[in-house]
Amino acid sequence: AVLGEGAVHVPGWLGRARQRELVEACREWARGPVPMRRTSLPNGGVMSVRTVCLGWHWQPYRYTRTAGDVNGARVAPFPEWLGELGRAAVDEAYGAGAGDGYAPDTALVNFYEGDARMGMHQDKDEKSRAPVVSLSIGDSCVFRFGNTRTRTRPYTDVELASGDLFVFGGPSRLAFHGVPKVFPGTADPASGMRAGRLNITLRETGLGG
Numbered sequence: 001a002v003l004g005e006g007a008v009h010v011p012g013w014l015g016r017a018r019q020r021e022l023v024e025a026c027r028e029w030a031r032g033p034v035p036m037r038r039t040s041l042p043n044g045g046v047m048s049v050r051t052v053c054l055g056w057h058w059q060p061y062r063y064t065r066t067a068g069d070v071n072g073a074r075v076a077p078f079p080e081w082l083g084e085l086g087r088a089a090v091d092e093a094y095g096a097g098a099g100d101g102y103a104p105d106t107a108l109v110n111f112y113e114g115d116a117r118m119g120m121h122q123d124k125d126e127k128s129r130a131p132v133v134s135l136s137i138g139d140s141c142v143f144r145f146g147n148t149r150t151r152t153r154p155y156t157d158v159e160l161a162s163g164d165l166f167v168f169g170g171p172s173r174l175a176f177h178g179v180p181k182v183f184p185g186t187a188d189p190a191s192g193m194r195a196g197r198l199n200i201t202l203r204e205t206g207l208g209g
C-alpha cells in the first residue's frame with residue numbers, strides 16, 4: 001500500500017524464519033559492545049524505547065562511531081548481509097532495480113516493551129536523503145505517518161504487524177512520524193519474539209568512511 005509519495009507499506013514481507021534470524025541477531029547486538037539502552041535526551045528526558053545501533057551510533061542529534069553517551073565503546077559494524085536485505089527491501093517497495101545503489105551504513109534497533117512509545121518526530125540527522133527501510137517484528141503497533149510541516153494533523157494511522165516492511169523515501173523521507181501505541185501480547189511466538197516489539201531501521205548516514 002502506498003501511504004504517500006515514496007512511503008510504501010508491504011505487509012508480511014519477512015517470513016517467519018527471517019524474523020527469527022533477525023530477532024536472534026538483535027539479541028546479540030543488544031549485549032554489546034554498546035548495550036541496548038534508553039537514550040537520554042538533551043532536555044533531560046529519557047526515551048521509553050530501548051535502542052542499539054550498528055555502524056554508526058545515534059545520539060541526539062548526531063551520528064558518532066563511539067557511544068560517548070553510553071560506555072564510550074565503538075559500535076558494532078554494520079553487517080554486509082543487512083545491506084543486501086536493505087537493497088531487496090527497496091526493490092520490493094519501489095520495483096526491481098530501485099535498490100541497486102542503496103548502501104545503508106547504519107541500523108537503529110528499537111525495542112518497545114510495556115508502555116514504550118515514540119513521539120512524533122522527523123529523522124533529519126542523516127546527510128543522505130536515501131530511503132529509510134523499516135522492519136517490524138513481534139507485537140503489532142499503531143504507526144502514525146504525518147506530513148512534512150507539522151507534528152500534528154493531517155496524519156494517517158496504520159497498524160504495523162510482525163514481518164511488515166515500510167520504506168520511506170522521496171518526499172516522505174522528511175515526514176513526521178511516531179508510534180503512539182503498541183498492542184501487548186500480539187506477537188506470534190513463531191517470530192522469535194516472546195514479548196514486545198522490535199523495529200529495525202536501515203539508513204544511509206551520508207557521512208562516509
Ligand code: MD3
Pocket residue numbers: 108110118123132134166168172173174175176177178179199201
Ligand atoms: C518515516 N522508528 O527509529 S519506524 C526511528 O517503529 C523511528 O521504531 C519507529 O521512527 C519505530 O526513527 C518508526 C518507521 C520510520 C522510520 C524512519 C522514518 C518511518 C520514517 C524516516 C522518515 C520517515
Ligand code: FE
Pocket residue numbers: 121122123177
Ligand atoms: Fe524516526
